[in-house]
Amino acid sequence: MEIPSIYLERAVDQFSGLPGIGRKTAMRLVLHLLKREPDDVRAFARSLDELVQNVRYCKICHNLSDEDECSICKNPRRDHSTVCVVENIQDVMAIEATQQFTGVYHVLGGIISPMDGIGPQDLEITSLVQRVEAGDIREVILALSPTMEGDTTCFYIYRRLADRELKITTLARGVAQNDQLHYTDEATLGRSILDRRPFSA
């Protein structure tokens, strides 16, 4: 596909470098931008400049933040003795959206995955251990995805923390709310029977 403008081509190159966006989609997006007001497009460009200029990682939990400490770590009304360990910032937002958690977070920045060349040293695990050693943390919730990589990472962190006085918990696994039972996979259904709980009306 020959592009009649070098500036158009450069913008298409940039968009098609994003994950999941091919050249045809990139072209569609850029042509859409060209139909907008130039000031709108400049605002788009400015938002990217300001993004890399201003966004940083919270030095306590490694969540994204506009300041050195994120709004969750700075909040005195949150329970700073309960730390929820998650893979990434999307997980923080997903758990926050449930409004069921009042503790604080620790964002690993990934998950142990030998296939992708990601080992424990690439993740914020040592900083988690340091947080625990600094004291005042009573519970660590391992809220990682129930996949092989997630389980591996949970086990690794568990071993790094196990010799301390600390409650280490993990998310409940079982059938999903509103799922049809006969569509639930065997592993999940089997686990939900083993982990059955007293019925409360």
Next chain:
Amino acid sequence: MEIPSIYLERAVDQFSGLPGIGRKTAMRLVLHLLKREPDDVRAFARSLDELVQNVRYCKICHNLSDEDECSICKNPRRDHSTVCVVENIQDVMAIEATQQFTGVYHVLGGIISPMDGIGPQDLEITSLVQRVEAGDIREVILALSPTMEGDTTCFYIYRRLADRELKITTLARGVAQNDQLHYTDEATLGRSILDRRPFSA
């Protein structure tokens, strides 16, 4: 979904304002950008600034161009007496990719669609008529999509040009190359029988 940084939120807003990109995808794209080198992201922003700064429409054919006249209109080796009328710039690139057309183009910038409130006055039809009236054009190829809107637009342009000494043609319709005959829709198959051509080996 509460976003912990106003700059992150603004960038997500910008991406989710693009067609076909929802907030979750926008978040994924922005987090991807944050993992890149800051200079890479600044280059992305700069490509958008330069896009609106430099890209303009060719004053002859209304294709996108870096200059007042596009490279196709400026090319003396192209046949300037044959004008191919297309809906948008993607169609120009699609036809150029076939390497079967040596004439020049006229980009309408859309298609007549009363449902979307797009009438002939919103398109580059008057400028097409003016190009024809200026002389030296022997053939106009109506290369619009074979849809109701495309056919309507073809018919409208045909009526605006019909009283002139001019060959007006349209793209051949028939079964697509490599298509299975029994999967071809009835309208296309019927048309391909009516428009059958002498076999040449």
